[in-house]
Amino acid sequence: MTSHPDVFFLPAAGGEQRLCLFHAPSSAFQGAPRGKLLYVHPFAEEMNKSRRMAALACRALAEAGHAVLQIDLRGCGDSSADFGDAGWADWQADVRLGLAELDRRVPGAPLWLWGLRAGCLLAAADWGRPVNHLFWQPMTNGKLALQQFLRLKLAAEMASGASKGLMDQMKAELAAGRPVEIAGYRLGPSLAAGLEAAKLAPAGTAGRVEWLEVSTREDATLTPVNEQAVKAWQDAGWSVQAQIVQGPGFWATSEIELAPALIARTVEALS
Structure with a gap:
């Protein structure tokens, strides 16, 4: 049976709060967590369109033995402040806040920053520690x-x-x-x-990058711009695996849509 995430408010600067959901590794998984992930959501309405996909992916990763923390950034979702009051530095501080909470709950275990769309731009920074990256449909610029x-x-x-x-x-x-x-x-x-x-440029200690995109075309390939970005990460010493799987652009569709192949490939890549 799938366990429900731990939903809580994380105290932030200025007496504010950030809504968080923590997905613990499934009790059916034996041993130490395979990894721990902090999910960095996309920009504005894309966050709402992607909530269902993110929730299903978190559940699948937890069942595969990973710990996942979702955090609503300042001014987003049910976190404090208005979207118009948030700044990029606020969101960077929220990522650090999420990383600290993830460390508290899951000492050790390989660390992944998982970004979707513009969330990848926020995740791709030097956080002063070894970090792997899971990029979903990354925006490079x-x-x-x-x-x-x-x-x-x-x-x-x-x-x-x-x-x-x-x-x-x-x-x-x-x-x-x-x-x-x-x-x-x-x-x-x-x-x-x-x-x-912001730019999707390599920073900090080199680690792993799982670069995953979706397309409804079976013969889809990375754009030249994204190919150049992948090469830049590889040239900086990162181990990059890039792949396109079948699925809709769920972050922008008029109705809530899902890309099951993206979730399956994500679990496979990290496990």
Whole structure:
């Protein structure tokens, strides 16, 4: 029988709290945990679209003998603060907070930072310790990630003809230190600047990278940009395994969709 995760609020700076879910290794698994993972969720609405996939993957990893901690970053989900008040540095601090809690609950065991989409950009940093990376559909460039998010407002305004010059206007507002409203989210200048500057570049002690993408095409291959990114990690001494499996882009579909092959490949890769 699958056990339920431990749901709790983790104290954060300024009297705030971060919602966390801890998935302990299955009691059916004998021995020390195979590994421990901190899940770094994607940006804005992609987090909500991906919740079901993340939950199923956490359950599968726990059944395979891994410990997994999910954390809602500042201003996201049920954690303290508003999305518009969060900054990139706040999210980096939350990752450190999650790592400390994971260490407290699971001393030892190989450590993995598991990112989805823009969560990979946040995870790919030097955390002052050996870390392996599990990348799900990684975004390699934060500037492009920001542009894609800003384009959501362009698409919404296009029908009314109000989109002309809107991209430059939004960038000017952010540069002046003022937030902008996009698809129901208030994006603050600090978060926008941090995302824009982020790159999926190797940092810290070299370890393992499991790079997994999904596609509905059977003959899909990595884009040239992603191939270059993989090579950069390999050149820096990281052991990188990249693979594309069958599945929909669940983080962006209109209805909640699943990619079972991605979960199965993830468990196989880490076990």
